[in-house]
Amino acid sequence: MSPFDGNPENIFEIINIVPQQGPGGIFGPSCEAAISLALEEINSGTGILGRELRVTHIDGGREPAVVAAEVAALLATGMVHAVTGWHTSAVRRAVEQVTAGRVPYLFATDHEGLTARSAPAGLFMIGADPKHQILPALDWLRRSFDARRWAIIGNDYVWPRRTAQAVRAELADPSLIPLEVFVPMDTRDFRGFLDDPRLDLADGVIVLLVGADVARFNVQFTRTGRSAQQVRVSPAVDENVLLAAGEGANHNLFVPSGFFVNGPRDRERLERYHRLHGGFAPSLTNFSNTSYEAIHTLRGMAELAGSLEVGRIQAAIADCPVIETPWGELGFEGRQAIRPTWLARAGGIDFEILDGI
Template sequence: MKSILMAGALLAFATATSVHAQAIKLADVAELSGGGATVGTNWKNGIDLAIEEINAKGGVLGRKLEVTHADSQSNPGVARAQVQKALDAEPYVLLGPGYSGSVKVTAPLAAEAGIAQIMGGEAAELTQGGNKFLFRTSFGQQSSMPKVAKYIHDDMKAKSVAVVWVNNDFGRGGRDVIVKELDRLGSKVVADLSTEAGQADFAADVGKIKAANPDAVFVYLNEEESARILKELKRQGVTAPLMGETTLIGQKVIELAGDAANGARGHVGLTTDAPVDLIKAFREKFSKKYNYVPDHNGLKGYLAVYMVKATTEKMGKVDSKAFADTLHGLTIKAADEPGILMDVTFSETGDIDRQSFLVEIVEGKQVVKQVLPKVK
């Protein structure tokens, strides 16, 4: 009897070890503390939720997924060290970081190791350097700005546009693309205003907008500055319609700007308010597990893991070297892989093409007004 028990225990141990050995290891480096804590925590929770779901259904190609989370402290220097450490453990795929600055300094490390990196950064330049291992989970500026410009020209019918942007990598990147696109479509940029990050007083900038009397104003600032300029636009009675990106119509902006945010419109790549059944279901599952409503970073983390699943199943094997090649040019349909939430196509540069949403703030709430289709 004793020996049977022993043999049983040994067998159980052996099985457990072999399951453990077979698990597919992912490494996540995210902004779990510091200024980007909201971004990183949402991203991490999205990843954990997806892994839990996939493992509950038997994993990927019969193997469970495992992830280790490391904290970049929202600091590019720390992010680099953490990514190096994560790569030393030879993960299948690297997830994160969420901040463009941190992605910029860590992408060369992952590329050198030949490990695919699925990240949350949105700066245009990230995928323009010829990195063959870097993939987005959301739109880069070069994908979103043409959609915004098209909306300003076709739907808002604006012949003249004032462009207000923040003078940093993010703002300048967006400004360059939108000005070019507006020009191409025939909408004239009548005021091109750069502002400083952290700027408190927008009276003069709004004064200039007023003097230019544009048909529409495109605002491309960070959340706090967006709130300040919205208040100032209201204070000075500017009535031209306002258009922006995610940063103009985010929850934080609504909280800070109050009434002044009403009527502002923005293009959003991912939102948990999207009128898409799969996204609604995701939002419900996430809220139930974590007791709060996720922002788009929660979606990004969730999608990153399903990108891993879909790509691996497409290959039919777990091969970290062939992963990036397979994902380039791949179209994943939500009908085949519900976890991907919406049909998506990855370009040769790692950029994505997907439908997106036009959101307007109505009485302090984000309301999805229009679904903008995939470009191709």
Template sequence: MHEQTVLLDAWEAALLPRRPDVVRVGLAVPLTGPLALTAPSALDLAGLAADETNAAGGVRGRAVELVTVDSGRPPQAVAAEAAALHDADAFDVLVGFHTSAVHRAVEAALAGRVRYVFTPPHEGGRRRPGVVRIGSSPRAQHTAALGWLVRHRRARRWALVGNDYVWPKAVHRAATGVLGGLGAEVVGQALVPLGVDDPGALLDLVRRTRADAVLLSLVGRDLVTFNREFARAGLDRRVVRLSGALEENGLYAAGGDSTGELYACMPSFAAADGTVDAADDEGQLALQERHARRAGPTAPVVCAYARGVYDGVRLAVALAEDGAAPRPAPAVPRLALADGLAFRAVRPG
């Protein structure tokens, strides 16, 4: 087996002399903050992508090293560190998995001086030179899922609940337009700061508005906290929930769901029942098998966010190799139903 890829601390990389036979990929992953529960999966899948590149000969014979940056901190702190690390020649290309607030700050600080691949669902709008976004925009991610739930679950009265930053705001704007076109209505909205300890006011909003569906753009630990308290309040069996940020780690942390009313729309799921499209299923299963061989039986789950990081590192390597790698087509978001601790894919139609 090929030796596993070196994973360097950011400032260690900045201080160590650069070897000419190494390409460094910056890896901005949330090691702290609400999204930190996804970090083990993301780091593992980034390592797998680098391992596979190195086993195939690297970047024109140069080995890939990964340089970690904690992107779970406030946006300006992450952006300032990313810019300083680039100035110190700590990385050649950057892969980012974090909130869109951090994304906006980082792309402004780097100002097109280095290629920057942003992997999760994004806020839409224009992108700066040098930035490649491989996730979905809010409308592309949510439209099909909202339509299916309106038609098949009779979800007509929607409450929109999210964290107070750029991505949830963009999701709310997109969802309001989509739902209006479907004959449904938005009956209440709320945006709350990151770090939700007590979602009681959000639950009250759902009750007060008599919503029969909730669109959740809470992220990470905040999404987990809301789903736990939603179930404790007894709302989970009569109110449909849809999230564009719920992945496998978040489902595990919330204790799963067996109501048949919790849905998620992400580009990939480790669907346990083989209901995803054949080509996607084959690729996802193969990735899980390679990850299990690398990390062993206690390997973190291959979640949707981690899959994006894997794809982002592969793209970053291609950019480092020739600087002109084709921009990938965004993955098509799929609708999935939480079924215990796993997801079951739902075919739109």
């Protein structure tokens, strides 16, 4: 029997936004399954502040305004206590306008960075920003492979464009980025980028595409024969992307992330995941893991603040920017979570962890 009595007064309801269609739809099942593990772990104990945690998933693969309108309608019921999700920054920018100051909103995706002016009340970033992820990965590749000149291919929305801007600022030499192209979501044909003669000037490609777009690009890139000479680096790749592209499309592909299932501290989490869902569950990946960690981070915030009220959580994090989680202490810089990052190389449809960056 559940330790909770089902009384609405004893329930915290969370809205989780994850793509169920479009290029990011390949991540939806694994994100939802990972969140189920977090719910099992939390609710098998004392819940959050003694209350049962429940999650409702909504489709984050739709137009940002449509997603935000649904969130607003759910918030209007007065029965939603927090919002989490793995989705694009374009969706986030729409949703944060309706959650601002009302409920905590934990954005569990890599992002372009958060400043005081771009931080609506209650928004917390659980993923990584360029300073803690793609930039140290580029430095490692420069030192290890002398990769200095980069072409950039990304989807045309805020995260790829702002990440590319951070790369340009870090390299500080326009000649080191001979080619930069942004394409619509759900692009099927990348010949315009792959046939551009400026691509020959690059030592590697920074891939800032999403989901199925990354997989399609990797297949087409490999068919050109470039994968033997040019490295690729992308923070937007997990095991789902590797599997969708196929083993042969992932040679010389490097991925920075705070989590890999074969990491020395992460195997136990994978074992718990399979005990709950069985051996044929969607893959637990670096992306679905951030969804899992967002739920536990919310619990840690609530325990620290003694509440899920936005003002009290923000004040608590400001006073004590470290919270306890099942995997250890999680630090914050402002309202952005900071964790160690690893660089891995794709080996077929798995990852080989190379180094901490």
